[in-house]
Amino acid sequence: MPRAVAVSPGTKTPEPVAAVEVRDLTKRYPGDVRALDGVGFTVPTGTVFGLLGPNGAGKSTTMKILTTLARPDSGTVRIAGLDVVAEPRRVRRVIGCVTQRSGVDPAATGRENLTLQGRLHGMSRAELARRVDELVELLDVGAVAERVAGGYSGGTKRKLDIAMSLIHRPRVLFLDEPTTGLDPEIRSEIWEHIARLARQERLTILLTTHYLEEADRLADRVSILDRGRVVAEGSPGRLKDDLNGDAVVVELVEPGMVGAARRALDGLTLVREVVAEGVAVRARVDDAAVAVPQVLAALTADGVAAASVTVAMPSLHDVYLHYAGRSIRETER
Numbered sequence: 606m607p608r609a610v611a612v613s614p615g616t617k618t619p620e621p622v623a624a625v626e627v628r629d630l631t632k633r634y635p636g637d638v639r640a641l642d643g644v645g646f647t648v649p650t651g652t653v654f655g656l657l658g659p660n661g662a663g664k665s666t667t668m669k670i671l672t673t674l675a676r677p678d679s680g681t682v683r684i685a686g687l688d689v690v691a692e693p694r695r696v697r698r699v700i701g702c703v704t705q706r707s708g709v710d711p712a713a714t715g716r717e718n719l720t721l722q723g724r725l726h727g728m729s730r731a732e733l734a735r736r737v738d739e740l741v742e743l744l745d746v747g748a749v750a751e752r753v754a755g756g757y758s759g760g761t762k763r764k765l766d767i768a769m770s771l772i773h774r775p776r777v778l779f780l781d782e783p784t785t786g787l788d789p790e791i792r793s794e795i796w797e798h799i800a801r802l803a804r805q806e807r808l809t810i811l812l813t814t815h816y817l818e819e820a821d822r823l824a825d826r827v828s829i830l831d832r833g834r835v836v837a838e839g840s841p842g843r844l845k846d847d848l849n850g851d852a853v854v855v856e857l858v859e860p861g862m863v864g865a866a867r868r869a870l871d872g873l874t875l876v877r878e879v880v881a882e883g884v885a886v887r888a889r890v891d892d893a894a895v896a897v898p899q900v901l902a903a904l905t906a907d908g909v910a911a912a913s914v915t916v917a918m919p920s921l922h923d924v925y926l927h928y929a930g931r932s933i934r935e936t937e938r
């Protein structure tokens with residue numbers, strides 16, 4: 606946790622303890638769509654915060670308002686102490702954004718992309734050259750920095766996008782689904798980079814994700830949004846602990862039986878929630894020792910064959926399912 610007040614090196618002005626402070630945010634779209642209905646959360650300086658929620662929950666709308674791209678109907682947002690509605694230009698100077706749409710110019714080299722970005726921020730030549738070198742090393746893109754970005758792999762391109770968002774040394778970094786569409790191996794490499802950035806650059810990071818393992822791995826705290834409201838907030842560990850009970854995961858012999866397995870387990874009073882996960886079903890129960898025999902009996906009675914049964918502690922998937930009322934996998938695009 607951060608100290609009460611920190612001093613940033615260049616300005617000697619005290620940094621507010623909360624890097625992001627969101628209060629009572631509301632936003633309606635035409636057609637009486639209530640996209641945000643009183644959203645509030647605080648992100649302490651130097652921490653990583655995850656915004657989770659099913660499609661349509663209000664994550665993008667929240668991100669747009671926080672990054673000055675949209676105005677709220679009511680409520681307040683302060684970024685590094687600055688009001689996003691009253692001082693959008695100053696806010697833009699202290700934030701960096703990585704959106705799902707890449708800002709990389711495929712015809713320019715990695716180094717040229719970074720340099721151009723720095724010029725757009727009005728950085729001096731010497732300072733920019735230093736910063737480009739620093740970021741090339743930090744994001745480990747030295748081997749490809751002189752090659753045109755059009756030939757980069759998806760992971761390298763994403764790293765360049767992240768580096769570009771950091772060129773002007775922002776205090777708060779917004780990452781919108783930073784690893785969507787990447788291979789699992791590349792995804793964990795990007796996670797390592799993000800975690801390192803948070804430490805080395807003393808960044809506050811706010812990310813949206815629908816990979817719950819990403820939030821579990823990176824976020825100090827998460828907020829689960831549903832229908833424009835925060836339905837749960839806390840550290841991933843605390844949210845999991847609060848759920849109590851166990852998760853019973855039954856892997857099925859036949860993928861086609863997932864629906865039948867789900868219906869069979871839905872009918873058991875000791876199963877609190879059940880969700881399909883690929884060729885498995887995941888049920889949350891109070892006591893796995895009591896539940897497993899009944900789970901297996903119910904499946905057998907309905908003609909569903911189990912390949913394996915695993916008992917686990919509740920995961921962030923179970924937390925999400927509990928608060929959002931549905932699995933994030935059911936809501937994936």
Ligand SMILES: Nc1ncnc2c1ncn2[C@@H]1O[C@H](COP(=O)(O)OP(=O)(O)OP(=O)(O)O)[C@@H](O)[C@H]1O
Pocket residue numbers: 634635638639640658659660661662663664665666667
């Ligand atoms: N420009 C718009 N006009 C009308 N309705 C909109 C507009 N943008 C978003 N909405 C609606 O507002 C609600 C919140 O959308 P938002 O995009 O913020 O959710 P989200 O959590 O980011 O979902 P996703 O992950 O699908 O982007 C949804 O019901 C959505 O359909």
